[in-house]
Amino acid sequence: MDERSAKSGEPREAVPKGRGAFALDGASQRARAAIKAAWWTAAGGVTRALAQPTRGEAKVRFEPQGPPVSAARLRRAYLAAFDKDAADVAAGLYPPAQDGLGDPAEAFRQALDVIADARAVDQRRRRGDGVEVREEPGTEAYPNYYRQNFHYQSGGWFTDASARRYEAQVEALFSGAAGAMRRRALSLLARHWRGQDQRGLKVVDLACGSGAFLADLATAFPRAAIAGLDLSRAYLAAARSRSGRGGVQANAERLPFADASLDAVTCVYLFHELPPRVRPVVAAEIARVLKPGGVLAFADSVQPIDEPDLSRLLEAFPAYFHEPYYSTYAQADLPALFGAAGLSVAGQDQAFLTKALLLEKPW
Template sequence: MGWRRTASKTAARAGYAAGQGLRSAWYTAQMQAARARAEGFNRPGEPAFQPSRGKPDMAELRRAFFELFIQDRANIEAGLYPAPRELGLARLPGALKSARAFQQDVKAVDQRRLSRDGSELARTLQEESDFLHRNANRYPEYYLQNFHYQTGGWFTDESARLYDTQVEALFSGTADAMRRAALAQIAIELKGRDQRQVSLMDVACGNGRFLETVLGVWPRLNVTGLDLSPSYTEAARARLAPWRQADIIQDMAEAMPVENASFDIAVSIFLFHELPPRVRPLVVAEVFRALKPGGLFILADSLQFSDRPALDGLLEYFPHGFHEPYYKDYLGWALDETLTEAGFVKECGNLAFLTKVTAWRKPLR
C-alpha cells in the first residue's frame, strides 16, 4: 500500500506542476503580447529609469517564483486547502474571451501610461454632475483615479471583468497562488472550529475572487465582503450568489458600516499599497474595531523594501511603470509599527513571491 500512496503523491505533484506551468505560460504569453503592443515604459524625451537600489537580481526573482509553488504544494499536501482547478476545456471559452478583452484594452492603457495620466477619471466624474449629486461625499478624492492606468478605474463593469486577467498577466499567473498564502492562514485559524459559527470579512474584496476561493473550501463559513467600487461589488454579489450567507457591502474601509466586534477573522489582500499614508492607520483602526477580542487579521500585500533586498530595484520601478500613486510611500511604510500601535499583536509573517503575508491577533483584553 505504501507504494500506491507514493505513486499517488507523485502523480498529484506532477499534475500540479503541469497545471501551474501551463497557467504561468498562458498569462506570461498574454503579458508578452501586451508589451509587444506597448511603446516602452519610458516616456519619449525622458531619461531611462534608473533604480537607486540597484538592478533586480533575476536569479533571486526566479528562485522566489519557484519557492511560491513549492510552498503552495506543501500547503495542499498538508491539507490546508485543496489543489486549485486550472484551465480546462470547460473554462477555455471564458479564458479566451477574457484574453481578447485584455488585449483590446492594452492600447488605451498604454496611451494613458505614456502621458502619465491617472487622474482623467476624476475629471470625467466631475463633469457628470448627476453622478456627483447622487454620490456626494461617497468617494474620497484619492479613489477617483485610474489605478494601474486601467480604463474606468474602479467604476466600470468592464474594469471588474478585466481585473483578474490583468493581475494574473502582470504577475505571470502567480496572483492566485500568492493569495493562497493568505488562505493557508485562514485554514490554520479554522482548524477544529465549526465554520458555521465563524464570521470572516474581506476588506476591499474587489470582484469577490478570493471570497469565492474561501467559500469553495469552507462553504458554510459566514463571509462579508467590503469594497467601495459599485461595479466590483456588483460583480462580487453575482459571483457569490450560490452562497446565501455571503454578504457584500459597498462602502469605505476607513469607515466600515459594521458593528464593533463583529468578526472572528478579517483579511485584506493588495489594499494598503493603494491607500494614501494618512488613510492606512484609519483602516487598521477600523479592522481592529470590527474584530472580536481574540480575532485574527491577515494582511497580504506587496513586498516592502528589505523584505527581499535583491528585488528592491524591481519594487522601486513598479510605480514608475504603472500608475500606483501611493506605492512608493508604501514601500517604506512602518507596517509592523502601525499595527502594533493600533493594538494588534503579530503572530507570524512569510513571503509568497512578491507578496508578504502577516497575521495579527486582537488581544482578548
C-alpha cells in the first residue's frame, strides 16, 4: 500500500513484493504456516466430527438468510490470509511469526485438549447455556456482560485451563489461520512506523487475551515499551508467559493510563464481544490515552458489508458460538464509531474473516 492509499483508507490492492534480504524469511513463514494449517485443519475436523454441532436438537436454531457460501470463494479468502502474511515477512515488515507448531509433543497435547473439551462445549451449545460461569464464585465483581461462556468455552474468560486452551481453540476453529488474520493489524502498524526509531515508543495491547498478538508485537518492535491489558487474571498470566512482556489487569472502560501517554494501542477481537452501549466508551478511552498523532491498530471480524459472499458464515457464527453482541457489531459503522471519539481511518486491510483498521488521533 503506498503512502497515499494508506492515508486515504483505500483497500489494499496488492501484497508487497519481498526484498532479497527477507525472501528466505518469507519462504520459511509460508512453509511453517502450511504445516500449521494442515495440523489445525485436521484437529478442527475431529472436534466437529465428535460434536456434530449442526445435527441433533439444540436450543438455538440457525435459520440462514444469506446465500450458500461458495467453497471456492471461501478457500480463496482463506489462502489469501497466508499469502499476505508471508509477503509482509518477505518485505521486512515484521519477522517470521513464532506461532508455528514448535514442539510436536506440545502441539499434540494441545490438540487432544481441544478435542477432549469439544463435547463439553457442544453440550452447552445444545442447552443454550452461555452464562454457566456466573455460578462460579469470584466472578461477581466483573461486568455482567463479561460473565459469559463466550464461544460456549469451558471456564469463560476466568480459568487457567481456558487461558491455556484458547489459542489452540481458535486455531482449530479457523484451520490454522488465526495468527495470519490477526497480523493484518500488525501489518498496518508496521507500515505506519516503518523507518521510525522504536526507542521511546509506548504500546498497549488492549484485551490481550492469552497473548498471541502481544507476542507478535514484542517480536516486531523489540525496542518499544510494550505491555498487555486484560480484564482476566488467568488470561493476563498466560499473556505474560507467552510474550515475555508485562501486563495490567484492568477494564477497557477505564484505562489506567494518563491522557495522551501512549503512541499506539492495539485491539484485536474485542469489539464484537462488547455490548453496543460499551463500544463508544472504550473507543473514547482509547482516544484519550493516545498521544496526538498516535494510532489504534484494530482487528476484528469482517462484517457483511465487507464480504457479502460470506454473509451466511457470519450469520452462523453467533448461533453456534454464543456471541450475544455479534449481530449489533456486524451492522456497526466502525469509522463513525471511532470518528465520534476523534479517531480517523488512516489505513485498512482484511484477510479471510478478519478486517483491520489503522485509526489516527489528530495532531
